[in-house]
Amino acid sequence: MLRLILPVAGILLLSPGIAAGGVSFVDAFDVPAGAGYVGSETCLDCHDDVGEFYANSPHSPDRGLAIPGTGIAGCEACHGPGSLHVEEDGDGFIIGPEILAGQGQGVKVAMCTQCHTDKGLEWTGGPHAGTDISCANCHTDQVHFAGGVTPVSDFRNKGEFCLQCHPAQVTDFRLPFRHRVLEGQIDCQDCHNPHADFDQTAWNGMNGVCLECHVEMEGPFVYEHEGVASEDCITCHRPHGSNHDKLLITESNSMCLQCHFEQGFNAGDGWTLGGRGHGGLLSDEARCFDCHTEVHGSNTDPNFKDQ
Ligand code: HEC
Ligand code: HEC
Ligand code: HEC
Ligand code: HEC
Ligand code: HEC
Ligand code: HEC
Ligand code: HEC
Ligand code: HEC
Ligand code: HEC
Ligand code: HEC
Incomplete structure (x- = not known):
């Protein structure tokens, strides 16, 4: 598992007045x-x-x-x-x-x-x-001349602070399925660090951020799904909002087939996925995760079915 380890502030010896990157103010x-x-x-x-x-x-x-x-x-x-x-x-x-x-x-x-x-x-x-x-563009108050000091804790305000410059993102958070930022359930800063995107000290970059709240997806599982364990959550989810339940990028099987497309697939009754004929299984337009429900990983079934 990839771990990014950043130097801790204070260990680096910076000369006075020299900022990281070598720019002296x-x-x-x-x-x-x-x-x-x-x-x-x-x-x-x-x-x-x-x-x-x-x-x-x-x-x-x-x-x-x-x-x-x-x-x-x-x-x-x-x-x-x-x-x-x-x-x-x-x-x-x-x-x-x-x-x-x-x-x-x-x-x-x-x-x-x-x-x-x-x-x-x-x-x-x-x-x-x-x-x-x-x-200073974001911290006008701390820098001065904004007429009053707003504590940085007030920047958690249903996304308003960020949306003043990112108005295009509002539509994401009005989709039928969404993280409830505009409703105040979580905030932009829960996922984005304005100073450093995604928590670089957590394992696996972005996924570490998601797993801080969605702990049940972290495992470890007896049967890991490589498609989850070694990829980003956004391979299958749209993090801001989606037209599909569970913030999925799509409900169609193309979500799974982006990786599971195999030669035998789509050849009449012989449709195979990983060696298992799926022709009959898919005939009623079933979605892959109707049967493979434990898609994030399972402790009981190597094929992620729930029995
Ligand atoms: C001379 C050193 C110094 C400089 C230069 C400086 N800061 Fe600070 N700043 C501090 C210290 C020390 C604190 C913590 C004050 C405290 O303990 O409450 C602070 C506090 C802050 C806070 C408030 C943090 C909070 O938790 O409320 C913000 C925001 C901030 N600084 C932004 C800036 C910005 C933006 C600049 C550049 C325009 C800047 N600072 C330049 C020393 C500095
Ligand atoms: C895009 C807007 C933005 C920029 C640019 C920005 N900040 Fe911040 N800053 C924030 C927000 C939002 C928070 C509050 C974070 C939270 O809600 O957890 C914050 C919090 C802080 C704090 C107090 C909490 C902490 O993390 O220590 C300090 C100090 C600070 N910023 C300094 C800086 C300095 C120095 C810079 C430039 C290197 C900077 N900020 C650039 C938006 C910004
Ligand atoms: C934390 C850094 C910081 C400190 C401390 C600070 N300033 Fe500033 N000051 C700035 C920045 C950044 C600007 C530019 C703001 C901008 O471009 O809009 C500025 C702008 C100014 C201006 C020009 C205002 C204008 O709108 O034309 C004056 C005057 C000024 N500061 C005086 C002071 C005085 C006097 C002090 C001490 C009491 C002080 N500043 C302390 C960062 C600081
Ligand atoms: C004798 C009076 C006087 C003193 C003392 C003084 N200033 Fe000024 N300062 C001015 C005047 C006048 C201006 C121009 C104001 C304007 O253009 O509106 C100015 C402008 C500024 C500006 C804006 C410059 C710009 O880029 O537009 C800053 C920043 C500033 N002063 C900071 C300081 C700091 C820091 C100190 C202390 C080291 C200081 N001043 C001491 C009179 C003074
Ligand atoms: C003062 C305006 C301003 C504020 C406030 C601001 N941003 Fe930005 N942000 C920008 C600009 C300008 C860019 C670069 C152009 C772009 O991609 O839109 C940017 C870029 C970004 C990007 C990268 C976009 C990409 O396509 O890779 C993210 C993510 C982001 N901002 C998140 C935030 C978050 C979260 C906040 C609130 C904590 C925030 N911003 C607050 C102006 C701002
Ligand atoms: C649940 C976590 C989460 C929340 C909450 C969140 N973001 Fe994001 N955001 C992400 C992830 C993950 C990406 C990267 C998406 C990608 O690369 O496809 C992203 C991408 C972005 C981008 C780049 C352009 C884009 O749309 O892909 C911007 C700008 C941005 N976010 C701003 C915001 C703002 C503003 C808020 C709050 C109103 C916010 N985000 C809330 C996780 C989140
Ligand atoms: C700060 C905590 C937090 C973070 C960080 C977070 N989420 Fe969430 N997430 C939530 C909450 C709260 C809900 C809504 C749960 C509910 O209403 O039952 C949710 C809902 C979801 C759902 C839909 C679940 C459902 O039952 O409809 C998905 C999928 C999801 N998040 C994925 C992600 C991904 C991917 C990331 C990282 C980009 C992420 N989350 C980051 C708190 C978080
Ligand atoms: C290979 C695609 C895929 C990846 C990668 C993936 N998920 Fe999912 N996720 C799904 C599917 C499909 C569902 C819907 C399952 C269902 O409805 O039975 C789902 C549902 C969820 C739910 C809602 C669970 C519930 O019980 O309601 C959350 C939360 C979630 N995922 C979080 C994450 C997080 C966090 C990551 C990254 C660690 C992630 N997912 C990676 C496909 C994926
Ligand atoms: C990012 C690529 C990726 C995506 C997307 C993906 N998978 Fe996987 N999946 C894998 C990999 C890699 C394996 C490891 C087994 C192999 O193929 O050899 C695997 C294994 C499996 C297995 C176990 C079979 C075995 O041979 O171990 C099942 C069942 C499965 N995936 C179902 C799904 C379903 C259902 C979806 C859609 C919700 C999905 N996968 C999406 C990459 C992916
Ligand atoms: C109607 C239920 C059903 C649907 C829908 C379904 N599967 Fe399966 N899948 C199964 C069963 C049953 C097995 C065999 C499991 C076993 O032997 O334990 C299986 C096995 C697999 C395997 C592993 C084969 C192996 O043994 O190596 C993969 C990979 C797989 N399915 C992927 C998919 C993908 C991708 C989709 C969507 C295109 C999908 N499945 C849709 C029921 C289903």
Whole structure:
């Protein structure tokens, strides 16, 4: 069985300011000679509106959170050294929206992964790596200026958080058979880690996610079905929603025949599957899993029938 083992955050020795992937946040910019750190108190002399909002944020300057291994804290942990900006009454060098607009995703993510190293390690395996989306697009509140801080726990809100950017997926969750995301029974984040798609620490990638809830499909079974044990659940299921009961991709036997098509099959009465004539068995348009009910594996029957 395949196990993906990721390095645990903290074991990798990253130099201060260097995020996973080797991007150094401040070094990515042309910082003018002479720019130094002045501390958040100075920033708040002019940006008192920011400070007021910031008091409620996890990154509030009052908490003195510093980039590990450095004394760099508060506003300047994200905005870089501010002395020239201050000396020139707000005209001098500062890393803000203007400069950031010209930067790629890697640099924007590195602003945050200077401290959130675990997220930096996960990120490249995630669904949003290589897109235009970086940390601050989703965490506007924690970053500031959203007018109030929504705790990340509130991002579990019947899929609304994700659907604001993924409206096309709504239709999946309105199909007759579906995971009840819009009804609040489970959430997008139960299956998708926004920072790293599927739980990469669980066995078998995606299936590990499904098996966290559907434990009865995990086995071990005396008779494993290779078609389940060594394939993804989505070989047969549509995970968001489906027109077919049990979220099946189709109710027709083509689901099973994608693997069980054999030469002897479909040759009159001699239809064989694995050496067993099925001509008579399939005559009433029976579905394979009407007889082979224990399709995920069985403890009693090598052919997955329920007696
Ligand atoms: C002397 C007043 C003053 C001080 C002190 C000051 N700023 Fe500013 N800052 C300004 C002004 C003025 C602007 C331009 C505002 C605007 O364009 O609306 C500005 C703009 C900014 C911007 C936006 C830049 C952009 O790309 O548009 C950031 C970020 C910023 N300041 C951060 C800081 C930080 C961090 C500190 C502390 C190191 C700081 N400021 C200290 C006056 C100040
Ligand atoms: C956790 C990182 C982080 C911290 C800490 C932080 N900022 Fe920012 N700030 C950002 C990001 C990211 C943006 C750009 C937002 C955008 O592009 O819309 C920004 C934008 C700004 C702007 C420009 C606003 C605008 O809309 O033009 C100002 C001014 C600013 N920050 C000041 C501060 C001050 C002052 C502090 C400290 C009290 C501070 N920031 C702390 C990440 C941070
Ligand atoms: C100077 C280090 C530092 C930087 C830079 C930083 N963070 Fe944080 N952040 C922290 C720490 C430490 C906490 C945990 C605060 C606590 O214990 O409550 C935190 C908390 C958070 C939380 C809230 C977690 C929760 O459980 O509620 C989010 C979201 C977050 N950061 C996102 C970001 C984003 C996005 C950026 C970049 C724009 C960023 N951080 C940059 C240190 C940092
Ligand atoms: C596509 C949107 C999205 C992006 C991009 C994103 N996050 Fe998150 N983040 C979330 C959601 C949603 C949660 C809440 C997860 C949950 O419900 O279990 C979260 C939770 C967090 C938390 C607190 C819980 C935890 O897992 O530690 C931190 C810290 C955090 N994010 C930091 C970051 C950083 C740093 C980045 C960039 C490397 C980032 N996020 C990029 C959506 C996003
Ligand atoms: C701020 C907008 C935004 C938010 C919020 C957001 N995403 Fe995305 N997401 C994108 C963009 C842009 C892409 C890349 C383009 C695309 O495939 O749609 C993407 C890609 C993805 C992909 C990969 C799609 C593929 O075809 O491989 C998945 C999966 C995904 N997002 C899931 C989520 C989940 C789950 C959430 C909520 C935790 C979320 N996203 C929140 C903007 C966002
Ligand atoms: C039951 C688990 C599960 C839930 C809940 C779930 N997803 Fe997915 N999602 C998956 C799997 C598995 C795939 C991969 C499907 C494939 O490759 O065929 C996927 C694929 C995607 C994709 C890629 C495009 C596509 O449709 O195949 C996007 C975008 C996405 N999901 C967004 C979301 C959003 C947004 C939510 C919540 C509203 C959500 N997902 C809820 C399991 C889930
Ligand atoms: C967070 C828990 C959770 C995760 C993760 C999860 N599911 Fe589900 N699943 C449920 C719940 C709850 C139901 C609804 C059960 C009910 O209503 O009886 C369900 C229903 C189903 C059904 C239909 C069962 C029926 O009786 O109609 C299938 C098939 C299914 N899930 C497959 C998957 C697959 C495949 C994955 C991984 C991509 C997955 N699930 C991930 C919780 C989960
Ligand atoms: C080879 C195709 C196939 C694969 C692969 C597969 N399933 Fe199924 N699954 C089925 C069929 C067919 C049914 C419907 C059985 C029935 O109705 O008797 C089903 C039913 C289910 C049900 C509903 C069970 C019930 O008793 O109502 C769940 C939950 C489920 N599957 C989860 C999973 C998970 C999780 C995985 C991955 C580990 C998976 N399936 C892989 C074919 C498959
Ligand atoms: C992804 C491929 C795949 C799919 C889809 C699949 N199977 Fe299988 N199945 C296998 C493999 C591989 C074996 C191992 C036995 C062999 O063929 O030698 C197997 C074995 C079996 C066996 C036991 C026979 C034996 O020789 O051990 C039965 C019965 C069976 N499958 C029924 C089904 C049914 C019913 C479906 C549809 C619900 C299905 N299979 C879908 C790949 C698949
Ligand atoms: C009406 C019931 C029925 C239906 C429908 C049915 N089977 Fe079977 N299948 C059986 C029986 C009975 C056996 C023999 C089991 C035994 O000898 O214990 C069998 C055996 C098998 C075997 C194993 C043969 C061997 O011994 O190596 C495979 C593979 C198989 N079926 C696949 C399928 C597939 C794929 C479908 C759908 C196209 C299907 N079956 C539909 C009843 C059925």
